[in-house]
Amino acid sequence: MGVLKRIETAPLPLIPARPKLVVSVPHDLPVNQIIQDDCIAAMARLPDRSVDMIFADPPYNLQLGGDLYRPEGGRVDAVDDHWDKFETFAAYDRFTRDWLREARRILKDDGSIWVIGSYHNIFRVGAALQDEGYWILNDIVWRKANPMPNFKGTRFTNAHETMIWCAKSEKARYRFNYRVMKALNDDLQMRSDWSLPICSGAERLKDDDGHKAHPTQKPEALLYRVLLACTQPGDVVLDPFFGTGTTGAVAARLRRRWIGIERESAYVKVAEARIASTLPLDESAMVLMPEKRAAPRVAFGVIVELGHLAPGCVLTDAKRRWRAEVRADGTLLTEGAAAGSIHKIGAAVQGAPSCNGWTFWHYEEAGVLLPIDTLRQRHLAATA
Amino acid sequence: MGVLKRIETAPLPLIPARPKLVVSVPHDLPVNQIIQDDCIAAMARLPDRSVDMIFADPPYNLQLGGDLYRPEGGRVDAVDDHWDKFETFAAYDRFTRDWLREARRILKDDGSIWVIGSYHNIFRVGAALQDEGYWILNDIVWRKANPMPNFKGTRFTNAHETMIWCAKSEKARYRFNYRVMKALNDDLQMRSDWSLPICSGAERLKDDDGHKAHPTQKPEALLYRVLLACTQPGDVVLDPFFGTGTTGAVAARLRRRWIGIERESAYVKVAEARIASTLPLDESAMVLMPEKRAAPRVAFGVIVELGHLAPGCVLTDAKRRWRAEVRADGTLLTEGAAAGSIHKIGAAVQGAPSCNGWTFWHYEEAGVLLPIDTLRQRHLAATA
DNA sequence: GTAAAATCTGAATCTGTTC
DNA sequence: GGAACAGATTCAGATTTTA
Numbered sequence: 001m002g003v004l005k006r007i008e009t010a011p012l013p014l015i016p017a018r019p020k021l022v023v024s025v026p027h028d029l030p031v032n033q034i035i036q037d038d039c040i041a042a043m044a045r046l047p048d049r050s051v052d053m054i055f056a057d058p059p060y061n062l063q064l065g066g067d068l069y070r071p072e073g074g075r076v077d078a079v080d081d082h083w084d085k086f087e088t089f090a091a092y093d094r095f096t097r098d099w100l101r102e103a104r105r106i107l108k109d110d111g112s113i114w115v116i117g118s119y120h121n122i123f124r125v126g127a128a129l130q131d132e133g134y135w136i137l138n139d140i141v142w143r144k145a146n147p148m149p150n151f152k153g154t155r156f157t158n159a160h161e162t163m164i165w166c167a168k169s170e171k172a173r174y175r176f177n178y179r180v181m182k183a184l185n186d187d188l189q190m191r192s193d194w195s196l197p198i199c200s201g202a203e204r205l206k207d208d209d210g211h212k213a214h215p216t217q218k219p220e221a222l223l224y225r226v227l228l229a230c231t232q233p234g235d236v237v238l239d240p241f242f243g244t245g246t247t248g249a250v251a252a253r254l255r256r257r258w259i260g261i262e263r264e265s266a267y268v269k270v271a272e273a274r275i276a277s278t279l280p281l282d283e284s285a286m287v288l289m290p291e292k293r294a295a296p297r298v299a300f301g302v303i304v305e306l307g308h309l310a311p312g313c314v315l316t317d318a319k320r321r322w323r324a325e326v327r328a329d330g331t332l333l334t335e336g337a338a339a340g341s342i343h344k345i346g347a348a349v350q351g352a353p354s355c356n357g358w359t360f361w362h363y364e365e366a367g368v369l370l371p372i373d374t375l376r377q378r379h380l381a382a383t384a
Numbered sequence: 385m386g387v388l389k390r391i392e393t394a395p396l397p398l399i400p401a402r403p404k405l406v407v408s409v410p411h412d413l414p415v416n417q418i419i420q421d422d423c424i425a426a427m428a429r430l431p432d433r434s435v436d437m438i439f440a441d442p443p444y445n446l447q448l449g450g451d452l453y454r455p456e457g458g459r460v461d462a463v464d465d466h467w468d469k470f471e472t473f474a475a476y477d478r479f480t481r482d483w484l485r486e487a488r489r490i491l492k493d494d495g496s497i498w499v500i501g502s503y504h505n506i507f508r509v510g511a512a513l514q515d516e517g518y519w520i521l522n523d524i525v526w527r528k529a530n531p532m533p534n535f536k537g538t539r540f541t542n543a544h545e546t547m548i549w550c551a552k553s554e555k556a557r558y559r560f561n562y563r564v565m566k567a568l569n570d571d572l573q574m575r576s577d578w579s580l581p582i583c584s585g586a587e588r589l590k591d592d593d594g595h596k597a598h599p600t601q602k603p604e605a606l607l608y609r610v611l612l613a614c615t616q617p618g619d620v621v622l623d624p625f626f627g628t629g630t631t632g633a634v635a636a637r638l639r640r641r642w643i644g645i646e647r648e649s650a651y652v653k654v655a656e657a658r659i660a661s662t663l664p665l666d667e668s669a670m671v672l673m674p675e676k677r678a679a680p681r682v683a684f685g686v687i688v689e690l691g692h693l694a695p696g697c698v699l700t701d702a703k704r705r706w707r708a709e710v711r712a713d714g715t716l717l718t719e720g721a722a723a724g725s726i727h728k729i730g731a732a733v734q735g736a737p738s739c740n741g742w743t744f745w746h747y748e749e750a751g752v753l754l755p756i757d758t759l760r761q762r763h764l765a766a767t768a
Numbered sequence: 769g770t771a772a773a774a775t776c777t778g779a780a781t782c783t784g785t786t787c
Numbered sequence: 788g789g790a791a792c793a794g795a796t797t798c799a800g801a802t803t804t805t806a
Binding site: 070150200 | 802
């Protein structure tokens, strides 16, 4: 085993002996430690088939132009760190294949790997995973409850990131804690899309100046679900792009062991302090953790898209005092007013400051006047 | 132009002449028709830069054996799984690159392409898109409201598919109907995750035996949103994997023109019947939220010339932090600065890189502070 | 002290036209 | 082709300031 730049600074409580759990870890595996080094070099010093799970958040290779300003004038604090710069796609691909190959050698035959990315890099990562012999089990969408908007109105709001979950090979066994995931999701099968808030507030680590310690810190809730899904207590989880140590912190909390690899000393320092102050959960508390969930809303436009209400049809209020025509983009058109949303036009015709368009506007069905909210409720019931 | 196996069976109503819309389509472009042929062969007969948008739902069957993906290097036998898999992926990659290259040649320089897939193929498609020179604008997650469960409980429910939206190149212009998308989403920016039900019920096409006519028929609502987002009436939309013609049906309904390519005669037959019975929406319903940039330009000087704002009057920002005086030539004068346009002076007083003077500067009318944009809107309405 | 309002921020490939 | 200029553009949540 090579020289480790950092050793364990805060020994975690030992995992209690568990009767049926056979843990076969080489005695010299540097668990619960951060290795400060290049990730490929550090992985090269780890033995074959030694870790149960790998979570990796590699550089995304964003290719940003100049500064971006918000409509009110502020400047966006972008990711402009040197570690995210690659000359070409080919260079990024080489880097990706190299670290994925080492990771696969280190992974136990029944282990699995998770890699997170955005559209800038995830397609290259996914193809490389397949080419290196990994077997994709799922792609998981992290739907952000509160993403940054698209300030210039040039594209769709980039509101998600993608994780790819792979077994070591097509025939390989892997662990999936189906029941745990189902319990975590109100007794419904856990789906491939997860709605979780971004990392902000008290959870977001700051440096001494009050600036964010790392530009891309992931929320603990994300790692919580990943680790609960496919590891068990005592398992060794490797994170080759450790950053501020979210993987390590959640692993410690969930009584998994961890190995972090991180090149930047500033991040290593933050991660060590963070994990040192993390307490493992009581065994009894390890089943469930409350979390914020933000389900997608239903827009009126969706009702139109789905054909529940045809563009061109006419809505009225309950007493048929006002009329408005539905347009293809889900806006309403009424006499002597600009087009707008069901709420805006409802307010406009009444001269009111606001209006709930869902209950104000009605449509006719089988000779009966029904609020358009009926259609929303029907849609919600059908898709629940 | 090569021989077309099928010609237009149900001529759609012609798109009425639109004064300011210049449609430059080669006279021999086979619009509103299905070409029954291999997609690459059929695309090879279409002229350069001739279609406005491409929507593609390519096959992702990775099994060798079909004519489509046979590796050029002959049969590979007695190889281990890994090599076999590599050959399979390599063959799929070649096929993908070939059709993406033809598609890019046919696409107008300011056109865009959408490709839909699942984790089986989308990563290879995404990497190929980047390698062929396309520029990814968004990856869009279609979150299925009612996916098929994972019966064996071995993985997460595969509850989404991914679409990749690309411009022809990094610097290329492209159409994005921002306002339309925002309207469709209750006046909030449309995000990269779309919740829509799968295609089922009456929409799902059946063959004579009552079996589903196509295994992967896409919901019309999905295409509805895609076409509304980045085309305008009269545009030509190409679908090289036409299947049962969802793209054509929605294009016809939304008064776009379309070209379908499909190899299987059974699908062609179903698609033809389907589109023949599709009615275009009323024109009135097709008038959508206009993009602001499309409005005619009004110089601030004209507002002054017309006497809507007298030279010498004073403008302030919404919070009365800064003041500026209107001069006869439509420039503003403020303390300690050279005179300049409403935008320049707005930016200067704030120390911002830019500023929209129309919304930044306000004037007083009947004791109320109003943005000078009010005067512009009034002028536009009066001269419309 | 509490409520309301203002401010700040997040993995972002973020403009279009004319001279 | 580059520079100059007009002018279009933000959502949710946490935090801080003001009333």
